[in-house]
Amino acid sequence: MTDLVFENVRLIDPEAGTEAPGRLLVRDGHIAGRDKAGAEGKPENAEIIDGAGAVLSPGLIDMRVAIGEPGFEYRETIASCARAAVSGGVTTIAALPNSKPAIDEPALVRLLRSRGEEMGLVTILPYGALTKGCNGEEMAELGMLREAGAVAFTDGIRAIADTKRMRQLLAYAKGIDALVVQHPEDPSLAKGGAATAGALATRMGLPQIPAAAEAILIARDLRLAEMTGARLHFGHVSTGEGLALIRQAKAKGQAITCDTAPPYFALNEEAIGAFRTYAKLSPPLRCEEDRLAVCAALADGTIDAIASDHAPWDADDKRLPFAQASAGGTGLTTLLGVGLSLVHDRHLTLPQLIALMTSRPASLLGSDAGTLNDGASADLCLFDPDAEWVVEAGSQPGRAQNTPFDGRRLKGRVRGTWKAGRQVYDGSPA
Amino acid sequence: MAETLTRRHHLLGLEGMSAAEITPFLDLAANYALLSRSRTGPRDALRGRTVINMFFEDSTRTRTSFELAGKRLGADVINMTVATSSVNKGETLLDTAATLNAMRCDLLVVRHGQSGAPALLAQKVEASVVNAGDGMHEHPTQALLDALTIKRHLGTLSGLTVAICGDVGHSRVARSNIHLLTAMGSKVRLVGPPTLVPAAMASLGDVSIHHDMESGLRDADVVMTLRLQRERMGAGLVPSAREFFRFYGVDSRRLALAKPGALVMHPGPMNRGVEIASDVADSAQSVIQEQVEMGVAVRMAVLDRLSRMRTAS
Numbered sequence: 001m002t003d004l005v006f007e008n009v010r011l012i013d014p015e016a017g018t019e020a021p022g023r024l025l026v027r028d029g030h031i032a033g034r035d036k037a038g039a040e041g042k043p044e045n046a047e048i049i050d051g052a053g054a055v056l057s058p059g060l061i062d063m064r065v066a067i068g069e070p071g072f073e074y075r076e077t078i079a080s081c082a083r084a085a086v087s088g089g090v091t092t093i094a095a096l097p098n099s100k101p102a103i104d105e106p107a108l109v110r111l112l113r114s115r116g117e118e119m120g121l122v123t124i125l126p127y128g129a130l131t132k133g134c135n136g137e138e139m140a141e142l143g144m145l146r147e148a149g150a151v152a153f154t155d156g157i158r159a160i161a162d163t164k165r166m167r168q169l170l171a172y173a174k175g176i177d178a179l180v181v182q183h184p185e186d187p188s189l190a191k192g193g194a195a196t197a198g199a200l201a202t203r204m205g206l207p208q209i210p211a212a213a214e215a216i217l218i219a220r221d222l223r224l225a226e227m228t229g230a231r232l233h234f235g236h237v238s239t240g241e242g243l244a245l246i247r248q249a250k251a252k253g254q255a256i257t258c259d260t261a262p263p264y265f266a267l268n269e270e271a272i273g274a275f276r277t278y279a280k281l282s283p284p285l286r287c288e289e290d291r292l293a294v295c296a297a298l299a300d301g302t303i304d305a306i307a308s309d310h311a312p313w314d315a316d317d318k319r320l321p322f323a324q325a326s327a328g329g330t331g332l333t334t335l336l337g338v339g340l341s342l343v344h345d346r347h348l349t350l351p352q353l354i355a356l357m358t359s360r361p362a363s364l365l366g367s368d369a370g371t372l373n374d375g376a377s378a379d380l381c382l383f384d385p386d387a388e389w390v391v392e393a394g395s396q397p398g399r400a401q402n403t404p405f406d407g408r409r410l411k412g413r414v415r416g417t418w419k420a421g422r423q424v425y426d427g428s429p430a
Numbered sequence: 431m432a433e434t435l436t437r438r439h440h441l442l443g444l445e446g447m448s449a450a451e452i453t454p455f456l457d458l459a460a461n462y463a464l465l466s467r468s469r470t471g472p473r474d475a476l477r478g479r480t481v482i483n484m485f486f487e488d489s490t491r492t493r494t495s496f497e498l499a500g501k502r503l504g505a506d507v508i509n510m511t512v513a514t515s516s517v518n519k520g521e522t523l524l525d526t527a528a529t530l531n532a533m534r535c536d537l538l539v540v541r542h543g544q545s546g547a548p549a550l551l552a553q554k555v556e557a558s559v560v561n562a563g564d565g566m567h568e569h570p571t572q573a574l575l576d577a578l579t580i581k582r583h584l585g586t587l588s589g590l591t592v593a594i595c596g597d598v599g600h601s602r603v604a605r606s607n608i609h610l611l612t613a614m615g616s617k618v619r620l621v622g623p624p625t626l627v628p629a630a631m632a633s634l635g636d637v638s639i640h641h642d643m644e645s646g647l648r649d650a651d652v653v654m655t656l657r658l659q660r661e662r663m664g665a666g667l668v669p670s671a672r673e674f675f676r677f678y679g680v681d682s683r684r685l686a687l688a689k690p691g692a693l694v695m696h697p698g699p700m701n702r703g704v705e706i707a708s709d710v711a712d713s714a715q716s717v718i719q720e721q722v723e724m725g726v727a728v729r730m731a732v733l734d735r736l737s738r739m740r741t742a743s
Contacts, residue, residue, distance in 0.1 A: 132669075139669040143677045168666045171624040175641040176677070228624065 059091025071100025084398030089381030240293025312400030621646030
């Protein structure tokens, strides 16, 4: 493999929280050194990539991605998901277990891992099902799933409803030091709902889910985590009240973490106006006050990671009356572009944002990706933080097109993505 | 309780008993073990006494062991198996006590699914009550027979490290063993997943809790495994038998972490390939069959001593 030298780039070191102009050398698929701008000399026969002042960061780690394969290939396959990922600078994805069959057998964990390796576009880190079939009842074989390569355990899009079962799951997970990821929404309050309770949903005549459904479940689970000492992570947290509880638990020293997704800091419930089903998400989009609370929690460190919450659906799943349409939106391609709005709006510095999408989720999932340190796999994302583009459903890379950001102008565009030193995306539209 | 034992002549549990109170049972049992082997019975220590085995839960092995113990001492032994489906168990139990008093029974051996049931009976019957296992509370004769087996092999009950593995939280065997072994000056480790070995178990005395077998078994003198009931899987405490065996089963690789020649024990009946590997259960280190033999000797000693205390008072 020819050596690669990235020149004229701004290097982001997410762990150190720094950003500096410089060069990066890649040898045999691994990062082999960095130096500051103006340094001379380079290896013979090296391929030079001129970044033209763009930013070079570790490839992004997206810790919440639903794929569709196995079982729902009409929505998205592993291959189409990988294409969407690299177009967004994402080189590692953590895959939710809500496939068909659910990822509740060690062989299925190995299948996902090896399909990722075969394609060579993204590393797939599978979540293991927390309960068999992700049905919230019988405990899955957490120990054996972990031995097969499951990075954490969750029922994905479903919360564990039963309090006693959740307690037992956390206790068992604690025994094998595994991370449990919970969808923070009280299932009985959420059942049948399509939009956050409030004036808008009332006016639209939609079945409602109170925003407190999130805080109610988080409060219960924080208490259970305290009883059991387990490591607990809440996915796609979206309300100020839920975040306040997590902030409090962290202050007490509990091993609690959480992530949020771009829709929850970049959109509010107004996006569902005119019954736009692409903006029907789970949890539902919240009021403006909650959106601002998510921005504040990102800024103060309460939120540990930003994940796309990529949820592919076919057009037919969305071309339905709002309450009947499937909930969820794609997010891999737009993750970085929407994320950068936090930097442009000065909620975060650029290295802070990149850390939330690289080193922070890497440490939660026990992955060694997400760094520019020597010896790391050369998973890289080259992007121009100021280049503007318009998101268009229908012309997105990958099979699923149900983006809640359809029509939005984003500032920040991926110019190229490298996986283990090999270019897997060249910045061109799909 | 020690008080209960000495003043009221019952053996309801080992909690609170001192080494000085436990040792005479073990010494007498050791004698009976020798006598049983030399087949020099039946003796007549309990001649004219009536022992009633009252089992509210099925248990062939414990009931048979008590029955044999009573018969070897010359007692009249009656087995009563009581249906547990009665509507109001509390009332039934006390009615039963009245019946027993009328029959002038001397020693009453009780197995019951509810913790504290033998203690309730003991308040009402005139007989001496021996707890043959109550709910998740105590199983004192099992711990005594375990102790006798250990002492025969290792020569002592103090300064040992005993690992009790598996479904500790639901186990009356584990609780009685914890009380006895710590009273005798040994260290107890409780080993298993947090769903089966809750943190609160640490409050039972000089015990440590281990959620991985490797640290739990390392350098142990005795490895005691407990039966994993099938219903623990349905209740969501353990995902499957195969995962339990994979992470918490006693196999030869894990046993190798214990001291060379460490004793392997199991109160029975065993689930081979769930909590214990077949080759370990059948290995030279296994004293599981001897536990059964010591069971009869220990129960002879318990019946004999309680009977003598009655006579003395």
